[in-house]
Amino acid sequence: MYCMGKNDHAAISAILAGDKEAYGELVMRHSQSLFRxxxxxxxxxxxxxxxxxxxxxxxxxxxxxxxSRSEFGTWIYRIAVRCALDKIGGHPADEASRVAGADDPExxxxxxxxxxxxxxxxxxxxxxxxxQERAMRSLTPAERTAFVLRHMEDCGIAExxxxxxxxxxxxxxxxxxxxxxxxxxxxxxxxxx
Amino acid sequence: xxxxxxxxxxxxxxxxxxxxxxxxxxxxHCAACADAYAALQxxxxxxxxxxxxxxDAAYGARVWASISASLPRLEARKQRWLRIxxxxxxxxxxxxxxxxxxxxxxxxxxxxRQPQISAAKQSPPETQQHxxxxxxxxxxxxxERLLVELKHADADSAKMVSPLRDEARSLLAANRACRQEVKxxxxxxxxxxxxxxxxxxxxxxxxxxxxxxxxxxxxQKEMNSGSLLFExxxxxxxIPDQQPAENSRSKGGTI
Numbered sequence: 001m002y003c004m005g006k007n008d009h010a011a012i013s014a015i016l017a018g019d020k021e022a023y024g025e026l027v028m029r030h031s032q033s034l035f036r037x038x039x040x041x042x043x044x045x046x047x048x049x050x051x052x053x054x055x056x057x058x059x060x061x062x063x064x065x066x067x068s069r070s071e072f073g074t075w076i077y078r079i080a081v082r083c084a085l086d087k088i089g090g091h092p093a094d095e096a097s098r099v100a101g102a103d104d105p106e107x108x109x110x111x112x113x114x115x116x117x118x119x120x121x122x123x124x125x126x127x128x129x130x131x132q133e134r135a136m137r138s139l140t141p142a143e144r145t146a147f148v149l150r151h152m153e154d155c156g157i158a159e160x161x162x163x164x165x166x167x168x169x170x171x172x173x174x175x176x177x178x179x180x181x182x183x184x185x186x187x188x189x190x191x192x193x
Numbered sequence: 194x195x196x197x198x199x200x201x202x203x204x205x206x207x208x209x210x211x212x213x214x215x216x217x218x219x220x221x222h223c224a225a226c227a228d229a230y231a232a233l234q235x236x237x238x239x240x241x242x243x244x245x246x247x248x249d250a251a252y253g254a255r256v257w258a259s260i261s262a263s264l265p266r267l268e269a270r271k272q273r274w275l276r277i278x279x280x281x282x283x284x285x286x287x288x289x290x291x292x293x294x295x296x297x298x299x300x301x302x303x304x305x306r307q308p309q310i311s312a313a314k315q316s317p318p319e320t321q322q323h324x325x326x327x328x329x330x331x332x333x334x335x336x337e338r339l340l341v342e343l344k345h346a347d348a349d350s351a352k353m354v355s356p357l358r359d360e361a362r363s364l365l366a367a368n369r370a371c372r373q374e375v376k377x378x379x380x381x382x383x384x385x386x387x388x389x390x391x392x393x394x395x396x397x398x399x400x401x402x403x404x405x406x407x408x409x410x411x412x413q414k415e416m417n418s419g420s421l422l423f424e425x426x427x428x429x430x431x432i433p434d435q436q437p438a439e440n441s442r443s444k445g446g447t448i
Contacts, residue, residue, distance in 0.1 A: 020264060027260070028253030035252065039245035048245070053260050060264055132240055150207055152242035172204070179203050183236045 008072040015063060023063075027056050030073055034080040040148045041084035043136065051087055055080035074159075081145060081163040089141040128189060135185030139178050146171060147178035197226045202233050325374050326432055332367050333429040336390055339364060340422040343397070346409060354404045361397035368394055386424050393421065 007025065014022035031052055038051035059066075059076045066075060136144060142164060149155040149163060161171035197205070197216050205216040220227045339360050346353055372387045393416060400408050416422060 020261070023264070024254075024257040024261065027257040031253035031256045032248055035248055036245045040243055043243065045246050049256075052256055056256065056260055057263060060260075128239060135240075151237065151240060175207075176200050176203055179233075179237070180199065182240060183233070186236050186239055189239065 009068065012063065012066065012068070012072060015060075023056075023060055026059075026072060026076075030076055031056075033073070034077065037077065037148075037153055038080055038084045038087075040152050041081065041145050042087050043133065047087050048084075051080055051083045054083045054087075058083065078163045081149065082165075085141050085145050085164070088144065131186065131189055135182050138181055138185055142166075143174055143178035143181065146174040147182070150175045196223060197229070199229075199233075202226070202230050205230065206233055206237065328367075329371055329374070330429065330432040332364070332371050333425055333432065335360070335364055336368070337422065337425050337429060339394075340416060340425060343409075343416060344413060344422065346413070349406065354409070358398055358400075358404060361394045365391070365394040365398050383428055386421070386428055389419060389421055390425070 008029070011022045011025045015026075034052045034055055035048050038055075039045060039048035042048050042051060055076060058079050062079070066072065136147075139147065146160050146164060149160045150157075155163070157168050157171050157175070160175070161168040164171060164174070166174070197219060201216050205214055205220070208214045208217075220230055339357065342353075342357055342360075346357060368387055368391050372384065372391065375384050375387055393412065396408075397404070397412060
């Protein structure tokens with residue numbers, strides 16, 4: 001998925017030699033994967049687009065420090081994760097609504113119960129998705145990012161640690177905390193089912 | 194039996210290599226933990242990855258179009274690289290010039306010292322001493338031969354007297370040189386013998402009216418009274434014979 005072929009190497013060499021347009025090749029090659037990860041972390045399409053652009057801008061500025069033995073795809077992916085983390089950590093409004101939801105666990109249960117004519121209807125009405133979204137919003141930015149990378153992007157603990165710039169044990173604990181919180185949030189749904 | 198913690202269950206859930214995980218083996222034998230694991234699986238199964246909106250193939254081109262104008266540093270970077278290159282080039286050239294200057298100066302110093310070193314190498318004290326001993330030994334040998342010939346000379350034989358005088362003249366010059374050398378050394382016996390020889394050679398070479406029988410007899414008497422021949426032989430025996438050493442050295446050199 002993030003294999004860096006000879007094309008990436010050649011493009012980077014060209015960019016460092018002064019060929020700005022060569023960076024366009026890298027942008028076009030890796031934009032899709034970055035958008036997918038950014039969207040899963042931010043949960044917002046516009047934010048994901050911003051994250052992709054910001055990641056490529058940061059990558060361009062840091063390209064001189066890029067080590068050729070690394071893979072550009074992995075390198076720019078980590079930058080995008082950091083950008084996404086900054087993005088979800090920098091939304092006070094979202095944070096406030098998230099905290100409000102977290103302070104009111106009854107709200108989830110009530111909402112689920114209100115629309116719960118039955119489990120099938122519940123699934124079809126999208127209440128599960130809404131509950132899941134609220135559960136995800138109850139996580140801190142770091143927990144959300146770590147969980148998305150572990151659960152949805154299938155990243156290993158080492159990769160998560162590198163992306164979040166923390167040590168592997170801290171990354172593992174962050175994932176555990178995220179799972180615990182999510183399970184707690186999704187418990188009403190489990191009861192109903 | 195110790196049950197698995199929630200953390201271990203979560204670790205087991207995300208562990209791709211379940212066969213090698215001890216927690217997975219525990220789950221096969223522990224119903225309580227297996228139930229807890231099933232509940233975890235059920236919960237996490239509800240958290241489905243959010244499907245991102247579809248982005249068409251031109252998405253990358255649009256991203257590039259939106260940011261390419263925001264990359265103004267490329268030109269500046271080129272200029273910076275150019276400045277860095279110029280400065281590094283100048284630094285390199287200056288370092289090379291300094292190195293060359295140092296090498297030149299060192300060469301000059303070495304050149305000045307070299308003649309002194311080579312001169313010292315060419316004539317160390319041991320070598321000079323060796324040369325003096327060789328010359329002195331040779332001179333004493335010749336002097337001894339002349340004294341022996343003088344002792345047995347017949348004044349009536351002009352054929353015998355004339356070479357004696359020529360040899361005495363030749364030895365007189367060599368004797369002066371040897372006396373100069375011996376003066377620098379603390380050897381009074383040798384200096385006295387050379388003085389005695391000098392006197393004898395001088396009379397022998399510069400006898401007014403040539404060597405007649407009376408003059409020859411007087412010189413023979415003078416030589417015998419001073420035991421000059423014996424003295425020369427003793428002094429010659431003190432000087433190590435250089436010939437065998439030279440031979441052995443040359444042999445060593447050919448091997």
